[in-house]
Amino acid sequence: EQQRSMLLQSASSFPPPKGTKLSYGTAGFRADASILQSTVFRIGILAALRSLKTGGAVIGLMITASHNKVSDNGVKIADPSGGMITQDWEPFADCIANAPDPESLVQLINEFAKKENIPLDGAKTATVLLGRDTRPSGESLVKAAKQGICSVVGAVATDMGIITTPQLHWMVRARNKGLKASELDYFEQLSSSFRCLIDLIPKKSGDNNPIGKLIVDCANGVGGEKLQVLKEKLNGLHLEIRNSGESGILNEGVGADYVQKEKVAPQGFGPADVGIRCASLDGDADRLVYFTVISNGNNKINLVDGDKILSLFALFIKDQLSILSDKNEYQPRVGVVQTAYANGASTKYLNQLGLEVIFTPTGVKYLHGKAEEYDIGIYFEANGHGTILFSEHFLNWLEGRKNEPSSTTKEKQNAVKRLWAVSKLINQAVGDALSGLLLVEAILQHMGWSVDKWNELYHDLPSRQLKVKVADRSAVVTTYAETSVEKPPGIQEAINAITEKYPEGRCFVRPSGTEDVVRVYAEAKTQETADEVAASVAKLVD
Ligand code: 16G
Ligand code: ZN
Numbered sequence: 001e002q003q004r005s006m007l008l009q010s011a012s013s014f015p016p017p018k019g020t021k022l023s024y025g026t027a028g029f030r031a032d033a034s035i036l037q038s039t040v041f042r043i044g045i046l047a048a049l050r051s052l053k054t055g056g057a058v059i060g061l062m063i064t065a066s067h068n069k070v071s072d073n074g075v076k077i078a079d080p081s082g083g084m085i086t087q088d089w090e091p092f093a094d095c096i097a098n099a100p101d102p103e104s105l106v107q108l109i110n111e112f113a114k115k116e117n118i119p120l121d122g123a124k125t126a127t128v129l130l131g132r133d134t135r136p137s138g139e140s141l142v143k144a145a146k147q148g149i150c151s152v153v154g155a156v157a158t159d160m161g162i163i164t165t166p167q168l169h170w171m172v173r174a175r176n177k178g179l180k181a182s183e184l185d186y187f188e189q190l191s192s193s194f195r196c197l198i199d200l201i202p203k204k205s206g207d208n209n210p211i212g213k214l215i216v217d218c219a220n221g222v223g224g225e226k227l228q229v230l231k232e233k234l235n236g237l238h239l240e241i242r243n244s245g246e247s248g249i250l251n252e253g254v255g256a257d258y259v260q261k262e263k264v265a266p267q268g269f270g271p272a273d274v275g276i277r278c279a280s281l282d283g284d285a286d287r288l289v290y291f292t293v294i295s296n297g298n299n300k301i302n303l304v305d306g307d308k309i310l311s312l313f314a315l316f317i318k319d320q321l322s323i324l325s326d327k328n329e330y331q332p333r334v335g336v337v338q339t340a341y342a343n344g345a346s347t348k349y350l351n352q353l354g355l356e357v358i359f360t361p362t363g364v365k366y367l368h369g370k371a372e373e374y375d376i377g378i379y380f381e382a383n384g385h386g387t388i389l390f391s392e393h394f395l396n397w398l399e400g401r402k403n404e405p406s407s408t409t410k411e412k413q414n415a416v417k418r419l420w421a422v423s424k425l426i427n428q429a430v431g432d433a434l435s436g437l438l439l440v441e442a443i444l445q446h447m448g449w450s451v452d453k454w455n456e457l458y459h460d461l462p463s464r465q466l467k468v469k470v471a472d473r474s475a476v477v478t479t480y481a482e483t484s485v486e487k488p489p490g491i492q493e494a495i496n497a498i499t500e501k502y503p504e505g506r507c508f509v510r511p512s513g514t515e516d517v518v519r520v521y522a523e524a525k526t527q528e529t530a531d532e533v534a535a536s537v538a539k540l541v542d
Pocket of ligand 1: 026027066362363364365381383385511512513514515519
């Protein structure tokens with residue numbers, strides 16, 4: 001009864017917006033910040049319930065709209081593992097977000113709690129960690145989330161302030177594993193494992209950092225301030241931070257999404273940067289791409305996207321494993337996970353390396369889930385979101401090898417140490433631009449590679465992305481990891497008829513999970529033909 005009146009009372013301060021239906025989407029709720037108060041309040045309640053359901057484990061609630069415009073915001077939930085909330089709970093999230101009044105909200109909560117056996121008697125404590133990006137609307141949305149959390153009896157909210165999305169996921173995971181979990185611990189772990197990788201680079205004569213400086217575009221978001229902390233901890237890291245948010249606008253003409261989709265240099269970069277290794281983070285620092293500015297091209301760049309980062313990581317891991325491999329011994333299973341957006345040339349390259357490549361639909365929850373099935377699962381979206389997951393089983397094996405007597409060679413010991421350091425450096429909860437950046441930098445230094453050398457691993461096939469505004473994007477239903485259209489009938493046959501005419505032609509369409517559009521992706525031997533394929537296919541769905 002106390003619970004019921006608490007919920008009713010607080011819910012009355014958060015009326016839902018009229019005339020909009022909200023949905024959890026690929027990566028949580030996202031909308032104009034002005035209509036999100038009620039949704040965030042209700043998702044606060046959900047987070048507390050999720051904590052109770054999982055025996056009082058720590059749950060994360062992040063307020064961010066990632067690479068979207070500064071006036072947008074959003075909310076998403078991290079499960080005890082640090083990964084995205086289980087998909088089973090998404091329909092409940094949709095239901096409560098759209099409940100028309102406090103009475104119906106409380107009824108939905110009670111029914112759900114009963115069905116899921118969630119104890120609402122206040123006997124157990126629920127803990128929710130809160131984080132937000134730099135959006136001005138974040139502060140009041142965090143307040144709304146806290147009110148939602150605190151209207152569940154026995155629930156406690158801990159505000160971590162302005163942090164990157166991956167930092168929040170990392171903290172949730174660490175807390176639930178009983179590990180050190182503060183922001184300082186995060187920076188310590190990243191910087192010490194990075195240093196470890198650098199110290200393990202086989203000594204060559206001369207330069208101890210042969211690859212020169214890196215310039216990072218921080219999308220005018222939270223990444224700038226955090227990267228500055230890492231830079232101070234790592235005096236071996238020669239980097240320059242730009243677009244850290246002091247003057248420019250979040251995600252406007254800057255950031256990983258802009259650079260990857262538009263294939264141009266972000267604001268603040270120009271002819272003076274030609275040839276220098278550059279990187280872009282997105283607004284909440286969970287995506288990372290690299291690029292170089294091309295001389296004489298009006299802001300044109302050579303893009304080094306998520307697929308290339310994936311390829312670099314996969315190559316390095318494979319090299320280290322082959323140093324370790326003994327016949328008849330345990331062979332870890334390595335899986336590489338991509339989506340249909342992966343450039344065809346990258347898939348071909350990874351196959352040539354002898355790696356198993358698997359495809360999932362777009363969205364981190366799908367890629368992450370697949371990667372977890374392997375001893376070492378490496379996943380990336382072309383847009384720059386990805387990480388490397390190591391199984392407990394593999395890490396135990398590695399730990400055993402670490403303690404092995406000196407009968408193993410020095411080089412083998414080093415390979416063990418390197419893999420161990422990678423597992424500490426790379427965020428095990430979710431893709432993380434900061435930890436990804438440090439791993440790229442460590443590997444490039446290890447190889448002694450310039451960004452151009454890296455980019456030469458394979459040559460991207462020209463591609464084109466288009467979006468088509470449609471009345472109802474849910475009319476398009478896809479299958480086979482979004483590579484084939486099931487509905488409306490006839491569309492897939494028509495797409496096939498188009499792509500067949502072009503050498504190396506490939507094309508797919510899918511409804512966006514974040515916007516009211518259908519997306520078209522096309523690839524072909526030349527830019528002109530890729531454009532042609534995309535344009536013809538776009539007409540089919542219009
Ligand atoms: C979200 C996803 C991202 C995906 C994108 C696709 C997460 C954390 N983020 O940003 O992985 O690439 O949506 O957007 O899952 P779309 O459905 O509009 O093309
Ligand atoms: Zn993001």
